[in-house]
Each structure stands twice: as structure tokens, then as C-alpha cells.
Amino acid sequence: MEFKELTTEELSQGFVRTNDGDLVCIFCGERFQEGVIYNSEGRMVTAERAVKEHIEDVHQGVFFSLIDLDKQINGLSDSQKEILTGMYLEKDNKEMSEELDISPATVRTHKFNIQKMKREAKILLAILEQIENENLAAERKKIRESGNNIINKTRELHNLDRQFTGNSLHPFFTQFILK
Ligand SMILES: [Zn+2]
Structure with missing residues (x-):
């Protein structure tokens, strides 16, 4: 398999x-x-x-x-595996920092980076879905073929969105960048 x-x-x-x-x-x-x-x-x-x-x-x-899968398969470093295991076992930052002999700030940084990887992984999945999902491709084709009016309207909306990207993006994308 x-x-x-x-x-x-x-x-x-x-x-x-x-x-x-x-x-x-x-x-x-x-x-x-x-x-x-x-x-x-x-x-x-x-x-x-x-x-x-x-x-x-x-x-x-x-x-x-x-x-426990090899790094080649799950992409996780030894420290990331230790932090994730601590989180799974519901240990707090202080406990983890003592057990792993690192500062609480380092624990927090690891956790922050893990959440960042999670968001990036979700975006990558959504991007690949656009490429690989045949239903989505068929739907896009249908929308494109359903008349010039709609295409122009879509373009207008798209440009509008682009102008206001900073304000209109969902907080999922901006909450950590804008801090
Ligand atoms: Zn089994």
C-alpha cells in the first residue's frame, strides 16, 4: 500500500x-x-x-x-516530534522545556512553527486540489464557457479583490503576518 x-x-x-x-x-x-x-x-x-x-x-x-514514521515520510525533525508528542500528552510549555532541556521560549517557537506548517500544508492541499480534482476543472470550464458577460464580471470582481487584498483576505491568511 x-x-x-x-x-x-x-x-x-x-x-x-x-x-x-x-x-x-x-x-x-x-x-x-x-x-x-x-x-x-x-x-x-x-x-x-x-x-x-x-x-x-x-x-x-x-x-x-x-x-514514529521516518523523517523521509512525515517530514518531521526530532525536535518537532518531541514537541508534538508533548502536546499530544497534554504537557504544558514549562514541563516540555524542562524535559527537553530547552527554554520555554524555544518551546513556544517550535509550537508557532508547527502551526505555520499546518496552515501552509492546508494551502498546498487546496492548491493541489485545483490541479488534480477533475470535477473542479470541469466546473471551471463550464463557468468559462457560460458566456462573456459572466467572464467579464468575474474578471471585474477578481481585480476588485486584488486591489483590496490586504483588507479582504480571511484572517486565516493574515492573522500572523499582520501582527
Ligand atoms: Zn496494524
């Missing part, structure tokens, strides 16, 4: 649903068959419950499975 082909939803739940409804753990490939009742520690559970318990028991949960 190629990791890059998984959706963010599949990555965060730790399993994929195959075409025939089976559930497959993304970390080891174990398959849980839809409609089969599984025995988990003496209880009868569904395939979905069984795969979730499998991920917790065998892989220590989705968080640690993803964070």
Missing part, C-alpha cells in the same frame, strides 16, 4: 475501507472483513471496532504510528 495515496481522513483514522467493504490497517495491512463479528478480549465486536482496537493495541494508536 502506497502511503501517498491515502487521504487525510484515512491517515487520521489509521485504516482504509476497500471496495468490498473490508477494513485494512494502514500500518501493517491486517484486514478486517465487513460483516464478520470479531472476538476482542472475550467481547463480540464489529470489523470497525476490531480494526480500531487493533490500532490501539498493536500500534499504540494512530498518533505514535504516524509520529
Whole structure:
């Protein structure tokens, strides 16, 4: 199974649903068959419950499975992994700074950079969606073909937006730049 082909939803739940409804753990490939009742520690559970318990028991949960991936795959440095683990375990900045032997200011900087990476990752996903999503491409084509009036209006609006970019952008883009 190629990791890059998984959706963010599949990555965060730790399993994929195959075409025939089976559930497959993304970390080891174990398959849980839809409609089969599984025995988990003496209880009868569904395939979905069984795969979730499998991920917790065998892989220590989705968080640690993803964070422990090689830097080549998740792109995270050792310090970023330490900070994220601290956040996951609900440690405060002071606890983290003592445990990692760094200043609280450095902890805050790491956290700030992680949030920055998150925003950038979202923008990249949205950009790639424009390139790769065939439905969006078809929709754009339809809008372009639906008459000159609309095109001109769209251009007008677009130019208007550009003039007022600084004021009209959603705070998602500006909250950290304008500080
Ligand atoms: Zn597994």
C-alpha cells in the first residue's frame, strides 16, 4: 500500500475501507472483513471496532504510528516530534522545556512553527486540489464557457479583490503576518 495515496481522513483514522467493504490497517495491512463479528478480549465486536482496537493495541494508536514514521515520510525533525508528542500528552510549555532541556521560549517557537506548517500544508492541499480534482476543472470550464458577460464580471470582481487584498483576505491568511 502506497502511503501517498491515502487521504487525510484515512491517515487520521489509521485504516482504509476497500471496495468490498473490508477494513485494512494502514500500518501493517491486517484486514478486517465487513460483516464478520470479531472476538476482542472475550467481547463480540464489529470489523470497525476490531480494526480500531487493533490500532490501539498493536500500534499504540494512530498518533505514535504516524509520529514514529521516518523523517523521509512525515517530514518531521526530532525536535518537532518531541514537541508534538508533548502536546499530544497534554504537557504544558514549562514541563516540555524542562524535559527537553530547552527554554520555554524555544518551546513556544517550535509550537508557532508547527502551526505555520499546518496552515501552509492546508494551502498546498487546496492548491493541489485545483490541479488534480477533475470535477473542479470541469466546473471551471463550464463557468468559462457560460458566456462573456459572466467572464467579464468575474474578471471585474477578481481585480476588485486584488486591489483590496490586504483588507479582504480571511484572517486565516493574515492573522500572523499582520501582527
Ligand atoms: Zn496494524
